[in-house]
Each structure stands twice: as structure tokens, then as C-alpha cells.
Amino acid sequence: MRTTLLIAEPDDPLAQHVGRLVPRALRCTQRELLERGRLSLQQDGVQVRGALGIGTTSLPFESVAGVLYRPHGAPPRHRKKLGAFVHHERQAAWCAALYALPCAVVNRMPPGWWLDPELHRCWLADRFALELALPRRHDAPAPMEVRSAYVIEGDVAPGAPAWLRRHLAANPAALGRWQEATGVRIARIDIVGRTQGVVAVDPFPALREAAPALLAHIGPRVARLLA
Amino acid sequence: MILVVGAHADPVLGRIVSALEQNAVPLARIDEHNPRAYRIEYDGHHWRVRGDACQGCRPVAVILVRHSIQAATRADRGAWLDLKRALDTMLLATRSRVVNRPAVDTDNYSKPYQARQLAAAGLRVPSTLVTNIPDEVLRFVAAQGGRVLFKGVSDRTTVPQMLTLDHLARIDSVAGCPVQFQEFIEGDDYRVTVVDDSCVVTRGVGGEADCSSAVQKALPGDLLQRCIACTRDAGLVISGIDLRLRHDGTACVFELNPCPAFIHHETDKHPRITGLLVRYLMRHRHEGSDVLV
Numbered sequence: 001m002r003t004t005l006l007i008a009e010p011d012d013p014l015a016q017h018v019g020r021l022v023p024r025a026l027r028c029t030q031r032e033l034l035e036r037g038r039l040s041l042q043q044d045g046v047q048v049r050g051a052l053g054i055g056t057t058s059l060p061f062e063s064v065a066g067v068l069y070r071p072h073g074a075p076p077r078h079r080k081k082l083g084a085f086v087h088h089e090r091q092a093a094w095c096a097a098l099y100a101l102p103c104a105v106v107n108r109m110p111p112g113w114w115l116d117p118e119l120h121r122c123w124l125a126d127r128f129a130l131e132l133a134l135p136r137r138h139d140a141p142a143p144m145e146v147r148s149a150y151v152i153e154g155d156v157a158p159g160a161p162a163w164l165r166r167h168l169a170a171n172p173a174a175l176g177r178w179q180e181a182t183g184v185r186i187a188r189i190d191i192v193g194r195t196q197g198v199v200a201v202d203p204f205p206a207l208r209e210a211a212p213a214l215l216a217h218i219g220p221r222v223a224r225l226l227a
Numbered sequence: 228m229i230l231v232v233g234a235h236a237d238p239v240l241g242r243i244v245s246a247l248e249q250n251a252v253p254l255a256r257i258d259e260h261n262p263r264a265y266r267i268e269y270d271g272h273h274w275r276v277r278g279d280a281c282q283g284c285r286p287v288a289v290i291l292v293r294h295s296i297q298a299a300t301r302a303d304r305g306a307w308l309d310l311k312r313a314l315d316t317m318l319l320a321t322r323s324r325v326v327n328r329p330a331v332d333t334d335n336y337s338k339p340y341q342a343r344q345l346a347a348a349g350l351r352v353p354s355t356l357v358t359n360i361p362d363e364v365l366r367f368v369a370a371q372g373g374r375v376l377f378k379g380v381s382d383r384t385t386v387p388q389m390l391t392l393d394h395l396a397r398i399d400s401v402a403g404c405p406v407q408f409q410e411f412i413e414g415d416d417y418r419v420t421v422v423d424d425s426c427v428v429t430r431g432v433g434g435e436a437d438c439s440s441a442v443q444k445a446l447p448g449d450l451l452q453r454c455i456a457c458t459r460d461a462g463l464v465i466s467g468i469d470l471r472l473r474h475d476g477t478a479c480v481f482e483l484n485p486c487p488a489f490i491h492h493e494t495d496k497h498p499r500i501t502g503l504l505v506r507y508l509m510r511h512r513h514e515g516s517d518v519l520v
Contacts, residue, residue, distance in 0.1 A: 039405060040363040041339060044354040045346030053360070085383060086404045092381035093357050093405035096339035111336035119315050123330040126320055138269045138320060 002065035002103075004226045005052070007033055009072050013207050017219035018068055022227045028054045030071040034090045039097045048100050066104040066226025070204055104225045107203045108183035124182055124201040128189060131178040132171060137197035147193045150205065150214060151175060152186045153225065157217050161193055186222065229508050230276075230287040230520055232257045232314060234295035239490050242498065243291065246505045252512065255281055255520040259295045262303070262310040267317055274317045274518045281520040288514040289324045291504075293486055323516045326508070331462035332485035336382045338407060341482060348457030350450075350470075350480040353412055359405040361398045367408055368395070374411040412479050414471040417446060420489050421458040421466045422503035426451050429492040436492045438499075450478050457483070465504060467492070 004022040008015035009029055019025045028037065038053030051060045078084040095114045098105055113120040129136035149160035154176045156165055168175055179185060188205035191198055207215060229247060233240045235258045247254050257265055257276065265278035275283030294311060315329040334341040342352040356367040357380055368375050368390060377394070379385030388394075389411065416431035428446055430437040450470075458466040467487025470480045489500040 038360050038402075040356065040358040040360050042354070042356045042363075042367065043339065043342065043346075043352075045342065045350075045352040048343075088381045088383055089379055089404050089406075092337040092379075093339070093359070095337045096343075096357060096380070099337075099340055100343065110334070111340050112330050112333040115333050115336045116315075119312070119319070119330060122316055122319055136320065138316070139271070 005067045008070035021223035129198040135197040230290045233293035262306040267313040276520045286516040287518040326464040354410040356408045414473040419468040
């Protein structure tokens, strides 16, 4: 039986939910992955093979059913250059390994995210606005003006503004194009309702205070992707 | 108007700026070695750069970026990072042409990731193992007949080295940090510098670049076209592609550098790459813009 790898903090609600729904799960945090995980990635431009190791478990690529990647831990601070270098190298290696996995990875993030998450979020929001022909907001609107919508695998979760649901229904391929171009399968989109301007995109929404109905909608869909 | 972003002291930028000035092209500069001098504002329609000689009123059609990471002190570095953050946000969002736009120039942060992109573009890449498992290294070395190079995985500068018995005696140390191991390829080193739909070929000889015109014809045309195509497909205008030409005529690509220090691959007398880049910038200098300096 193949294993679903859940890379998330122990209290991550989506990882907890998905962990209960998939047949076999293996959990670790991003920090454990980077500092103690084992990886082997061999490629020649035609074939790719490899294996991941977490704790005492080793998983050849073909035995990984899917990966839920939800990095939320604080990034380590390195006082010494060597520590920063090793962290940089580990990230570059795991970025390539997770990207190379033949299974579903939610979300499958390119080097830009690992290098500069904040700038990558800007890029995701720019691309979302461009693909869906929506205005882009670069200022910080008042929190009460901002509405959030959760997109998952070409669809919008319940609770999204009605106009956004209509807009996506009128442009059915646009969200899919954005997801294909960015590797993002699940994200929270923050939008100013009045002007329909895209404020931000978070590819790793915390969901800690999300309504149970939202988690109940997203969780099974993610589990189906990863099982 | 062309905007040049980077450090005044960068010799690559210096050469481009001299060439633009010789052509009397209207030019503005942001000197990243003086990060506190600038501020960037967005009013909902336009990005305005103010400070130094920038007054936030002249439209910019093309922006050339070569970020500088040299900062004298920690405080300077903080100011530089703040400026870089503001600049990159603007450079991502602007309708102006950017050479090269941030976020699309990050693939070489992870060399094995980039190798996949290069292979997908139809370029041959070497057989590579990235691992922190000592036994995997031994298996790879045996499969390669013992001739293996090793180097870093990320964009941090590391010097590729041939793996020796001395290294193998300490191979357990890879458990602390993943390393990239690559098949050794016999042949001659070349750099293909792509600028838009043109390229310049140079050959590496003992650490120096042979920029002679004869070298231009050393690589097959379809290989050069693939180099141009993969640069364009990556969303880049300029790139430096390092490859090795085997004696059987096939080429193996090692990496694509999105910010090449190309002055080492042209001569003062014949600055061909600078010429291509300056012509590209001048060709687009009248396009529409939402950046004002």
C-alpha cells in the first residue's frame, strides 16, 4: 500500500483532517524534513528515480501516493555562514525532490517559493489577477474590505463571494490555467469586494480558524488527490 | 527612457551604461549601493521612483536589472533588502519590459530542478544524483565507472571537483548536507550567451574565454536554437548557458545562468554581447509604461 506524506506542523488542521482520511500516512514537519530527512534523486533528463527517508521509514518515489506540503514553522536563523549554506543546499535539494515526485504534491512549489516566499506570493497574486482579468491591488486595504475565497483543484469552496463564483463560472479555464502555471492546487485568495481587486494569494492558508464546513469541503478533496 | 538597476560599481552594468550613453539614450539609474536614497510608491496606476536623480515623473519603457548583494555592513544589508523587496514587487507587476524579471529568474536556485527544465526544452543534461545518503553515492559512483564530479545543489558558488578515494573515505559526511554528483563528461567547455533571439558562443580554455569568431561556428545550429528557445520559454531575455561538447559532437548542458557576467565572454574591442543587449534595450525604449522615474 502506498503512503501519503504529510509535511506540516503537528497542529495543522488540514494535515490532521487528511491524515484521518488517507489509508496510510507518514507525518513530519518541514524542519524535520530539512534537518533529518534522507533523499536520493537521480535523473538524466529522461528517467527520474529516487527515494525519501523519514525516521526509520524509506519510501521509493513509486511508493509515495501523494504529498501534502504545508510549511508553517518559523524559518531557522543561522548565525554562522556554514549553517546558512547548509540550509540553502538542503532547501534546493528538497525543492527538486518534491518537484520530481511523480505523484500529486499539494502544493508543488518551484524554486522561487523556496528562495523568497514573500515575493513568490506577489507573483502568484499578479498571475491570478492577470489570468482571471481582475484588477491587482498593491496597497493594504482595510481588513473589513477584504474577502477571502478558497480555491481547490479548479473549484471555489463554499463561502466565496457570489460575484467571484460567477466570474469563475464565466471563465472556466482561467483558474485551471493559473493552477497549471503555478503548481498551486489549494490557496486562499484575498480580494477587495467593492473593486474586485486581488490583494494577496496564500498557497498555504493556515485554516486554523476556518469554519468546520470549509475544512469538511477541502479535506476530502485533498485526500482524494493524495490517496 | 531606460532604467538601469544595480550597483554603479558593477563592471557589467558600467559597460552597458557607457554604450547607452554613447548612443545618447535617455537613462536613469538606481544605485543599490546607496539603498537609502530611493523610495518607491504606487498610486494605483503608476509606480513612482524618487530619490537621487529620480523624480517620479519620467516614463520608463525598459528596465535592466542586475541586483547587487554587496553590502558593507549589516545595517546596509537591511536597507538593501528593503529596497530590493520594493523594487522586485514593482518589477513583477509593471507592464514595462524587464530584463530579467524577478521570480522567473530563480530556477537556478535548485540545479537539479533547473536540469529538469533544460531537459524538457530538448537539451541533454548529465546523469545526476542528489543525495545525503552515503550508500547511494557509492552505488552511483560504481555505475559511472568511478568517474564522478561533485558540487553544490543550489545557486551558491561551489567549485566542481572530481571525486577521489580521499573523498570517498569521508563520504559519510554527505549525511549532513545533500550534494550533487554528476557523471564526468569528456569534452570542451562552451558558454552560449543568449540575448533575445540571438546568441554569442565562447569557448572556455584554461579559465579564459576564447571569443574568436571561429568559435561562433563550433556548435550546431539546432543546439543554439534550443538555447534561445529555452531562455525565451523561461521568460528570460538574457541568459548564459554552460555546456560541454563531447568529441562525438553531442552537447551536455550543465546550467543556465539568468544573470551572466558576460563581459568575460566578449572583448573590449568587440563587445558583441553588450551590443546585442543595448540594441534590444533601444529597440523597446518607446513602449508603454507604468513606471515613472
